[in-house]
Amino acid sequence: MATFAAISAAFRTLEHTAPGLGGRWAERLWFTVPDSGARADVTPTAPGRPLELRLQGGLLVGQHFGEGPVVYLMHGWGGRRAHLGAFVDPLVAAGFSVIAVDATSHGDSGPGEAGPGRSTILEFADLLAALSAAVGPAHAVVAHSIGCMATSVALQREELSAGRLVFIGPMADIRPYTREFARRVGFGERIRTRMVRRIEQRVSMDLAYFDVPSMADRMSAPPPPLLLIHDRQDKETRPSDSEDIAAAWPDSQLTLTSGFGHRRILSAPEVVREAVSFITTPAPSPIPSPAAPGHDVSAR
Structure with missing residues (x-):
């Protein structure tokens, strides 16, 4: 499994070279449920x-x-x-x-x-x-x-x-948290805007609805x-x-x-x-x- 540092490095590269691909990857991460654990x-x-x-x-x-x-x-x-x-x-x-x-x-x-x-x-x-x-x-x-x-x-x-x-x-x-997510994961506005567009397509509504x-x-x-x-x-x-x-x-x-x-x-x-x-x-x-x-x- 890729380390967080490797994922961030990959996103930084995609931000400049392939933001569309980065947006698809970011959207998948956005909807992935983290391990809740039992703590x-x-x-x-x-x-x-x-x-x-x-x-x-x-x-x-x-x-x-x-x-x-x-x-x-x-x-x-x-x-x-x-x-x-x-x-x-x-x-x-x-x-x-x-x-x-x-x-x-x-x-x-x-x-x-x-x-x-x-x-x-x-x-x-x-x-x-x-x-x-x-x-x-x-x-x-x-x-x-x-x-x-x-x-x-x-x-x-x-x-x-x-x-x-x-x-x-x-x-x-939700909207401010898409920027926080981008900051944490390590990508910029080119990927973030594409991620948001894909999120809105998946739920079939603008994020302002939420x-x-x-x-x-x-x-x-x-x-x-x-x-x-x-x-x-x-x-x-x-x-x-x-x-x-x-x-x-x-x-x-x-x-x-x-x-x-x-x-x-x-x-x-x-x-x-x-x-x-x-x-x-x-x-x-x-x-x-x-x-x-x-x-x-x-x-x-």
Whole structure:
């Protein structure tokens, strides 16, 4: 297998000699699912029942915990359902039914239309739509990273109904991250623009469609109340993404944490408690003022 240094060197050469070929390679890397590993897994003590779904010919694997109003857990890119395992026991104890499923080519699930080892945001959204069709509307959805964007897409397409949303470390807009991807991998604008064009061809829409702040205005029904939680030291998604979403979402509140990063935030007790409290609160949460967007939670 080529080293990262060799891949970057090859991209630098292709940037000048064959940007079209570089764009095809970059697009393939963009949709390739990284190894999620098990470092961030949390195993619930609540007994879970196996859950399987067929989606686009692929088998999706998950678990169903507890009884009561349904809460869906949606992991992020390169994640798996066990990354959100810390939410299961508190939600079950609060009287909820919790459903967590691995997206296509993630965790224990098989591939979808994108093929083995690959996936797209639309396949994440299709999973949520399939869950909603099979199980019913969600009392709440707890989502992480790109899973937040997929949740917003499913809501916008009216394929998912949810009473409340918790977005942890969300990505607000794909477009800036194509530049970050180019910087990390080592190619320039000639390859990046071709990569973006190929991405848009694959999903059959402009990347502007996935801009989460603007989705609140495009939804036919009022968007559900939203709690955003983002860590200042998140190196995968920017805390400003949550600020942008909070500014555009009519009923939202934002908590900024410190010291948890992008994945450890999912098992932080303070974060889990706040999310569960938000989900169990009957009345809508107040909209924070621009001068006081939220409060802080620090890692101990």
